[in-house]
Amino acid sequence: MLQNKIYQNFFIEIIKTFFVVLFGLSIIALTVRAVSFLDLIVDNGYPVDIYFKYSLLNLFGIAPKFIPLSFLLALTIFIIKHIQDSEFVILWTSGVKKIYLVNLFFLISILILFFYLILSTFLTPLTLHKSRLLLSKEQLNSFIPTVKTHQFSDVFKGFTFIVEKKFNNEVQNIFLHDKGNNIRNLSSNISNLSSTTIVARNGVVDKKKLFLFNGQIISSKKDKSENEIIKFEQLNIDLSNLTSTTIKKPKIQETSTYELLSCFTSNQSKYD
Numbered sequence: 001m002l003q004n005k006i007y008q009n010f011f012i013e014i015i016k017t018f019f020v021v022l023f024g025l026s027i028i029a030l031t032v033r034a035v036s037f038l039d040l041i042v043d044n045g046y047p048v049d050i051y052f053k054y055s056l057l058n059l060f061g062i063a064p065k066f067i068p069l070s071f072l073l074a075l076t077i078f079i080i081k082h083i084q085d086s087e088f089v090i091l092w093t094s095g096v097k098k099i100y101l102v103n104l105f106f107l108i109s110i111l112i113l114f115f116y117l118i119l120s121t122f123l124t125p126l127t128l129h130k131s132r133l134l135l136s137k138e139q140l141n142s143f144i145p146t147v148k149t150h151q152f153s154d155v156f157k158g159f160t161f162i163v164e165k166k167f168n169n170e171v172q173n174i175f176l177h178d179k180g181n182n183i184r185n186l187s188s189n190i191s192n193l194s195s196t197t198i199v200a201r202n203g204v205v206d207k208k209k210l211f212l213f214n215g216q217i218i219s220s221k222k223d224k225s226e227n228e229i230i231k232f233e234q235l236n237i238d239l240s241n242l243t244s245t246t247i248k249k250p251k252i253q254e255t256s257t258y259e260l261l262s263c264f265t266s267n268q269s270k271y272d
Contacts, residue, residue, distance in 0.1 A: 006091070007104055010078070014108055018074035025066040030059050040135075041145060050134055057131035064120040071112050075105065143239050144169050144205045156180075156242040174200045174212060183237055194220040200235070210237040 034055045040046040082088050092098065146155050152162045158180015164173035176183070179195035200215030212235040219228040 006096075007100070010101075010104060011108065014074050014078050017077055018070050018112065021073050021077075022063060022066055022070035025070060026059055026063040029062045029066070030055065033058060033062065046135070054131045054134055057127045057134075060119070060124050060127040064116060064124055067112065067116045067119075071109065143208060143210060143242075147171060147205065159183075159242055169205045170202065171205065172202045174198070174203050174215070176200075180243075196220070198235070198237075208238065208240045210239055211235070212237065 037051060037055050037058075040051050040054065041048060088101075091101075146153055147161070147163055147166055149163055149166050152160055158178060160177045162175050163171040165171065176198040177195065178198075183196055183198070197218040197220070198212065198215060199218070200212035202214065203210060203212040205211075213233065215232060215235065217228075217230040217232065217235070219230075221227065
């Protein structure tokens, strides 16, 4: 009875140490990874709450990588602590066999293995898939964070732009090139439109709208006929149709094991 109580305390102590170490290592790695996620706000114009949700969901993708190391550190800390306190010597002198402690370590390792399999097979793909869904469902929050001076920006599909100067939400000497039909109703013949280039002297950015002044629109044709040039004093452009180039489709590690096995079995039956 005494031995069972001792082993229960040992079991709880190792598990607690394991989760503390795992959480600490995962938080440190997430902090480093979250720095790279800042591109979602700076370059792609996503809201701050999406950034924090996306970062938090990625914690479940980071944690499984530290499970083996966390378990090794937990066992090392446990053994060193009890050797220093001479608790193992007391157990051996009281007649407790060492194989019991070995069996306890083996039992805990099996439980940690099942925890790792469940986390990496089911929970991690689910949370990472949800993080991708956040990016796919969320639209452009503001265009102004993506604007950088003297630097071509292509963070949106089929849409490239550059400005010479930027002060708050005011920009000067703007160049826009749209080959993805993001800017619509600027040509008399959309079906024959290959790309649209807009040059303006100055402009103002208001969240998802862009107001340009004193410029011209150059519409390139698919049939390589003469370009259509329209001059304007003011042009209002709705940028809500822009789509970020951020990967939104789930990667393999973000796909559930069940779906991967389903694809494998379907391919097997297809070639049978």
